Amino acid sequence: MADSKQLYQEVILDHNKKPRNWGALADATHQAEGLNPLCGDRLQLGVKVNGETLEAIAFEGESCAICKASASMMTTAVKGKPRADAEQLIQEFRDMATGNLDTANQPHHLGRLTVFSGVRDLPTRVKCAILPWHTLHAALNSMGTTSTEADDDPMHEPTPGGVA
């Protein structure tokens, strides 16, 4: 049984309270909106890609603590990184949250993002943690609005331009 208090660690509560990279990005080259109709979570993400680098990134919206902290830590993790690294982190984060990556025993690049590993034991909250990553993937691939309910499986690739 998951210990949900384990999930609400200091680092997550801190990012929820003081989200990093919060706001709109005026010169974003890539944007997407992420929706979780079950929670009512909604976030807008803007990314400025220069060449192959995510030069700037910002988000805003309304969401639960898990989603907001995940978005905040995601933006911190991918800012200044090559696009390929961001895509790799997206995949690793999804794998961790859905129980397909054992961060204690398998190689990964998630660093402090492993604080979210507990969500894999809380199936109703997996989508909260993944939504920002789902949205980043949609932004980088010019997919527009994405939703956790585009398909029941959060691992599902969003339909290009699709709306839930």
Place this chain on the structure above:
Amino acid sequence: MTARDPALALDIAAIRKDFPILDLTVNGKPLVFLDNAASSQMPQPVIDRWVRYETSEHANIHRAVHYLSEKATAEYEEARRKAQRFINAPDEHAVIFTSGTTDGINLVAHGYGRKFFRARDEIILTTLEHHSNIVPWQMVAEEKGASIRVVPIDDAGQLDIEAYKKLFNANTKFVGVTHVSNALGTINPVKEMIAIAHSHGVPVLVDGAQAAPHLRVDVQDLDCDFYAFSGHKVCGPTGIGILYGKRELLEKMQPFKGGGDMILNVTFEKTTYNTIPHKFEAGTPPIAAAITLGAAIDYLTGVGIDTIAAHETDLLDYATREVNATPGIRIIGTAERKAAVLSFAVDGVHPHDVGTLLNEEGVAIRTGHHCAQPVMQRFKVPATCRASFAFYNTMEEVDALVAAIRKVQKVFG
């Protein structure tokens, strides 16, 4: 807290012994089940009734002449009469077994609406409706070129009856209204609303999903044209529900589904439909669930609906006072007349975070939009936390809820 009338006092310890699930622990804490608006728990006598059917009565109904089939048929039809008495329907043939409230509403929307609605007709619904009393009407309205008009609510979550009266015109063809709001607990003045609709010659469907477990329902006194409720919210099983309809309307309606008992005679040229209620009970019905629902109705009737209502009023009053005395919590839905539901928001904490952390304390509440998004939009919140009570809940469980909320507030400091 004591009930106002000693005759309505509830032996809560004895009641709780009937519900084995209430002895569970969750995360090492005693389960505090406050999600009864979604589904209530089943007492042992009702569970036993299901087991007895499967052990010694199981057969298909209305078909064979052998012992088991006759027994199952008799028990199924007796369950119908129990439901009839439960809501004081005038006629057992006006009581249809459905798969639940949603199915009952769909039956009326498609069975009545498809036959009688025309282009430019108007259907009146309210802001307080559950999605299941919105979507079926939208589906039929779209098909027929009809439209939906909506009764607004005030800041307390009460319907604006003056606005309701003004919505009627020559195009108004139907009213759908919930008896009790699932998201806010508001008890609507349905009797008055039905009288107003009838003065315009308009029939009314009442969604009784949240009323049947908590209030005495008398469909003849209400004079409603249709009344729908679910088995699993009145201590019965899932997959079963009741739709009451006035005989003359049911007889005029089209069947919604075809096959099985709804047929009198079939040729490839023409089918003759059975009489009500069978016309609306296509295929093999959920026989075990129907018989078990009958047992659930017996159980609730044995406890006494007025006793249940008095105890739940005490619980709601106590919970409202305790929550109001806790800084940083806002109650959403403060109607003068409410039943069994406390919807609230904790300042600075998303409802889903509240729900997850309350679960850590063994407290089960619902968080989300409760399939009532128009209500959420009205109050400009994405979701709420909802504690909903049943007669087997205690004042101590209210204390556990409030203590758990305070822990959440501490975590989010």
